[in-house]
Amino acid sequence: MSAPTLPLDMTAPAAKQQGGEAIRFENVTLAFDDKVVLDDISFRLPHGETKALFGVAGSGKSTILKLALGLMKPDSGHIHVLGEDVTQMSEEALFGLRRQIGMVFQESALFDSRTVRENVAFRLMEEGSVSEDEIDRRVREALSFVELERTVDMFPSELSGGMRRRVAIARAIVTQPEILLYDSPTGGLDPVTSTTIVELIVKQRDVYKTSSLMVTHRLQDAFIMATHYFDRNANKMLPLPKGVHCEVPMAFLILRDGKVIFDGDLDDLAKTRDEYIREYIA
Amino acid sequence: MAAGDFQVPLISPAEFAKEKIKALQDYALLTGQSLANLFRRPLYVTDMVQQADLIGVGSLPIVILTGGFTGAVLALNSASTLSRFGSLTLIAQLVSVGMVTELGPVITGLMVAGRNSSGMASELGSMTVTEQIDAMRALGTDPTKKLVTPRVVATVVMLFFLTIISDLLGLVGGNMVSSFLLGLDSRQYWTSAWQSLVWRDVTTGLIKPVLFGFVISTVGCYFGMSTRGGTQGVGRSTTQAVVVASVMILVVDFFVTKLLITLLGYR
Numbered sequence: 001m002s003a004p005t006l007p008l009d010m011t012a013p014a015a016k017q018q019g020g021e022a023i024r025f026e027n028v029t030l031a032f033d034d035k036v037v038l039d040d041i042s043f044r045l046p047h048g049e050t051k052a053l054f055g056v057a058g059s060g061k062s063t064i065l066k067l068a069l070g071l072m073k074p075d076s077g078h079i080h081v082l083g084e085d086v087t088q089m090s091e092e093a094l095f096g097l098r099r100q101i102g103m104v105f106q107e108s109a110l111f112d113s114r115t116v117r118e119n120v121a122f123r124l125m126e127e128g129s130v131s132e133d134e135i136d137r138r139v140r141e142a143l144s145f146v147e148l149e150r151t152v153d154m155f156p157s158e159l160s161g162g163m164r165r166r167v168a169i170a171r172a173i174v175t176q177p178e179i180l181l182y183d184s185p186t187g188g189l190d191p192v193t194s195t196t197i198v199e200l201i202v203k204q205r206d207v208y209k210t211s212s213l214m215v216t217h218r219l220q221d222a223f224i225m226a227t228h229y230f231d232r233n234a235n236k237m238l239p240l241p242k243g244v245h246c247e248v249p250m251a252f253l254i255l256r257d258g259k260v261i262f263d264g265d266l267d268d269l270a271k272t273r274d275e276y277i278r279e280y281i282a
Numbered sequence: 283m284a285a286g287d288f289q290v291p292l293i294s295p296a297e298f299a300k301e302k303i304k305a306l307q308d309y310a311l312l313t314g315q316s317l318a319n320l321f322r323r324p325l326y327v328t329d330m331v332q333q334a335d336l337i338g339v340g341s342l343p344i345v346i347l348t349g350g351f352t353g354a355v356l357a358l359n360s361a362s363t364l365s366r367f368g369s370l371t372l373i374a375q376l377v378s379v380g381m382v383t384e385l386g387p388v389i390t391g392l393m394v395a396g397r398n399s400s401g402m403a404s405e406l407g408s409m410t411v412t413e414q415i416d417a418m419r420a421l422g423t424d425p426t427k428k429l430v431t432p433r434v435v436a437t438v439v440m441l442f443f444l445t446i447i448s449d450l451l452g453l454v455g456g457n458m459v460s461s462f463l464l465g466l467d468s469r470q471y472w473t474s475a476w477q478s479l480v481w482r483d484v485t486t487g488l489i490k491p492v493l494f495g496f497v498i499s500t501v502g503c504y505f506g507m508s509t510r511g512g513t514q515g516v517g518r519s520t521t522q523a524v525v526v527a528s529v530m531i532l533v534v535d536f537f538v539t540k541l542l543i544t545l546l547g548y549r
Contacts, residue, residue: 069420091424099422109417111409123421128324171421 021080022047022179022211023068028077030063037063038074039258045179048249050205050212052222054280055255061215062106065181068213069103070094082178099123102172106183106215108164110156110171116143117152120171142170146200162193169200173208180204182214186221198224199237205249206230219281226250226266254280308508312430313500319424319431329432337398337433338440344393345444346451352389353381353452357459370464374474377456382479382487386449388535391494394441395527399502402433403523406506407516415507425507434499441495442488449487482546490538494531501527 023045030038037060045051053061066072067079070086079086084097110119120139124130130138143149146166156164165185172180182201186194198221204210206229216222224237229248231238240247252269254262254277262269262277269281293301319325357377364370406429409415418425453475460466505523509515 066416071416071419095419095422095424098420101420103417103420105413105417105420107413109413111414111417112412122423126324126421126423 020047021045022049022082023213024078024080025064025067026078026080028067028074028079030060030067030072030074036258038067040077041255041258041260042077043253043260043263045211045213046249047211048205048209049251050201050214050225050249051251051253052225053213053215053253053255054217054219054222057217059255060258061255062183065103065183065213065215068179068181069098069101099127099175100177101179101181102175102177103181104165104168104172104183104185106187108156108161108168110164110167112156114155115152116148116154116156116159116167119156119167120174122171123175138174139170142174143167145173145203146170162189162196165189165193165197166200169197169204173204173210176208178211180210180212182212182216184215184217186216186218194218194221195224199230201225202228202237203230207232222250222252223266226252305508309500309504312426312504312507313496315426316430316434316500316503319427320435322427324427326428326432329428330435333432333436334440336401337394337436338444341394341397341440341444342447344397345390345448348389348393349381349386349448349451350455352385352448353377353455354459355455356380356385356452357456358463361459361464370466371470371474373460373464373466374456374471375478378453378475378478379483381452381456382449383483384487384535384539386452387445387487387490387494388531390441390445390448391491391498391531391535392528394437394444394495395498395501395531396524398437399498399523399527400520402499402502403505403509404516404520406503407509407519410507410509411512411515430500430503430507433503434496437499438492438495441491441498445487445491482542485546486539486542489542490535493534493538497530497534498527501530 021044025041025043027040027042028038029036029040037058041064043051053064055061063072067074068081068086070081070089070091074087077087081097082100086094086097089097110116111122114122117139118125120142121135124135124138139152140149143152146169148163148166148170151159151163151167156167159167169185185201186197189197201212201214202225205212205225214222226248228237228239230236251265252262253260256276261274262272264272269277272278357373360373360376361370364372364376406415409418409429415425415429418428453472456475457468457471460471461468502523505519505526509519511518
């Protein structure tokens with residue numbers, strides 16, 4: 001599927017922050033009762049980069065996203081998001097920071113008693129200062145980005161799983177956040193729909209330069225993202241020319257037993273001699 | 283299937299006590315936040331009006347029915363006792379004071395608890411288990427401000443008015459029984475009912491629904507927001523919300539009555 005033409009005014013904000021870090025985890029530890037989920041982990045997400053998080057079920061991947069959003073607090077360590085230490089912020093202060101971050105939940109987490117329009121417009125309506133016409137325009141732009149303009153008056157229950165996931169992406173990008181967090185955006189979807197979602201994420205990365213953390217179980221999705229780029233002229237995702245590697249801002253992070261065992265790009269991943277990782281990516 | 287498959291994990295008394303104290307602490311925090319939100323922006327007036335419609339207008343039929351029949355049955359039951367002492371004319375006084383000070387607020391509270399505490403627990407519980415509450419927080423909106431405070435305000439305000447309607451309908455029900463079944467004069471009934479009420483009765487009868495409304499909404503929202511364990515958890519929260527809210531209404535009723543008697547004296 002080819003993605004639609006982008007509205008030009010949506011490209012600016014996220015692209016302006018280049019250099020520095022969008023997210024930094026410093027010696028973060030978190031345990032639930034006696035089970036240590038994250039054990040002294042540290043990593044950084046540079047501005048404009050997309051980092052795919054891997055690990056077996058229960059390895060703490062989704063927890064990392066919730067920690068970055070301040071939805072959970074670590075037992076120790078510091079988490080810096082857009083320069084602010086979320087571990088030291090009150091819930092009230094976090095609401096302001098979260099408005100600069102978009103999150104796509106594993107099961108979409110759309111508000112089931114609201115229409116697609118109300119879901120996508122939720123953040124804009126909450127701001128209170130955006131006119132109805134402006135809300136309508138931006139909702140249509142966001143829905144056109146995910147090719148779901150026709151669903152505007154439908155309820156989430158009337159949509160397929162893939163469509164719900166795309167509406168969740170539209171809801172996350174409608175305010176052009178500086179960071180996007182994806183929790184298994186292609187989980188449970190068929191290959192065609194998964195590719196559509198991956199293309200949307202690549203487009204967000206290459207056109208809007210949005211920094212992203214993406215939890216996924218599907219290695220092939222991350223490999224596609226690392227070997228493809230979004231061509232604005234062709235308006236679709238294309239493979240990188242032969243012989244060109246690691247030209248896209250894409251990195252991999254692998255968790256095992258609560259620790260980061262790999263943090264690097266596709267080349268590093270291909271060269272690794274770690275038995276566990278080699279088995280994992282085989 | 284082996285008998286061991288149905289083993290229930292045992293919790294130590296200390297762990298059980300810790301859990302209960304934590305729940306109480308969370309409940310206290312939620313109620314505190316729901317009140318503090320009244321002084322913070324934004325104030326979700328549209329959500330309050332929407333909830334008032336759902337809670338108030340939606341509960342009107344059951345409040346009319348229960349209020350009317352409670353007054354009627356109160357008149358019917360007391361008639362036999364009063365007639366033994368030749369005081370059948372006191373029936374209006376008994377129905378009037380009974381409905382306004384006690385039965386109106388309690389019956390209305392219990393009805394609204396059954397209908398709305400469960401509704402709040404199931405709605406918010408479903409939102410919690412499907413990560414909609416987390417999504418709301420992630421979108422930069424405080425769920426206690428957006429979901430809890432409007433429900434608390436709407437329930438308190440609407441229960442106040444529903445109780446007045448229930449009191450009135452109870453008196454109408456009592457009048458129907460005394461007029462049609464006992465052959466008493468309707469005008470005498472209303473005059474006696476009106477004259478027997480004193481300021482203290484009305485105050486008592488109008489303070490209670492405010493407190494009951496607060497209990498119903500905060501208990502419903504607390505169980506909804508603390509739901510764990512999927513659809514089964516939602517069912518459990520709904521049941522617990524109705525049970526706890528109903529029991530709390532009766533407990534609060536006792537203590538408020540005692541407090542008001544201490545402050546205002548016996549009638």
